Amino acid sequence: MRNRRHAELLARLVADARYEVLPTPSVEDTVLTHLPRERVITVTASPGKGLGATLDLAERLAGHGYLVVPHLAARMVHGRGELAEICERLTGKGIARVFVPGGDAEADGTYPDALSLLEDLADLGRPFSHVGIAGYPESHPTIHDDLTVQSMWDKRRYATHVVSNLTFDPGTIRVWVRRMRDRGITMPLLLGLPGPVERTKLLAMATKIGVGESTRFLVKHKGTLARLAAPGGFTGERFLEQCAPALAMPDANVAGLHVFTFNQIEATETWRNDLLHQLTR
Template sequence: MALPTRVEIVPGGGVVDRLQGLVSPPATITVTCLPHHGPEETVGLAVKLSGLGYRAVPHLAARTLTSRRQLMHFTTRLADAGVRDIFVIAGDDKDPEGPYDWSMPVMEEIADVGGFNTGFAAYPEGHPSISEPELTQLLLKKQQLGSWAVTQMCFSGDVLNRYVARLRSDGVTVPVWAGVPGRVRRTRLIALAGRIGVGPSLKFAKRSGSLLRSVLAPSSYDPAPLVRSIERSNAFAGVHVYSFNDFSGIPRA
């Protein structure tokens, strides 16, 4: 049985026109919040997508928010547009633009407003600056405010399945969405994966038989075998596709 699918997009480049041609409403579309475009563009795009019939999930990066007033303005706009899910992250900015230097205070503010389901990030291959025990403690705290989690992009079903089993044994009970790459050209995918910190599973893929063929094939990475392994585990709420705005092959098992 196929799992629910969410598609992550990046604002810009006529993304909505291209999306509409290949992914129909009421699909769930998540919208990134990167330093070079900021939260205003993310929220605006989420509002637009909701108006087109999609279930929009904006990302809010804590370090990009300039004030509590700005955050409240965003939550009002999103609520008025019918958006009910927000994914909260710390963000890639080194220095915060305002009072929030990590995701928890933003999650607390949104919880006080009410009416939203908040998601947060999970790291099956670890975090470069946070130890594994610290990550576990953070997830336990965040699940008191959040409704679901999304994993960092991963190329290995075994890594993802072991990770969610470990989360459950540690007491993390929220639904987890498995973050997987879409059908992206392999040269671009590998370059992007290196930039966003995906390491062990990509290294494994390069020296593994079947994964070697799927990741390093001449054309595009095929996520279907990875998605099938995730579905067989029966451990995930759904599949979160990192599309990099390539919608030609959203994975289906």
């Protein structure tokens, strides 16, 4: 990378990258084997596994000494009483960080969206010191772009930072960060990107978690498809280099990276260490 200032910025972000994992039966042992205790781990929530799997894994990882961020998907919480129990359960284990998306499930209780749950968290005394909300650089499958920006504005009083969903287009990041900051959403941003993962899994998961536009982008950019198909899968070096000018804007306020591991944890940590070495040599 020729621009030293950009390299220093990316080195800082890569050094403190946090990892998102899926609550599968084997992931706890994989995390313990391959990740140092200072790595921040976020644990997803899905309708198929239920919120209990998320909370159980978060508690176990916290017990091992990790800083853990469970996802509290609003539509999976059955009302304020259950929310209060979740807060007591997590804070009792020393967990002070959460991520609050709306979630993909149909609403089971009183929370049709993330904002309604965030409002109740505030009424419950704001039990968590760090509260993340979702940002969508690309079109969300069910929410118009303008509404996603407005949603961040509505939630800004209850959150401490924004976590961006996946995109493969650096130009999209540039436009989206500008729109967000022009709207007055000034919270720190954690930039989402995929770690190294096999092409077929990446494309399948990307479509499921709300980045269907990325599939169309990939079809138009054969070089990116070729990189995804190459041995070792997708890596984010070039993506981050191309994002660097946008991330370095004075008001960008990019505080870190949120790496979607798809549970390819060993490969992701190896990639992160190699990239950090490249950026700091």
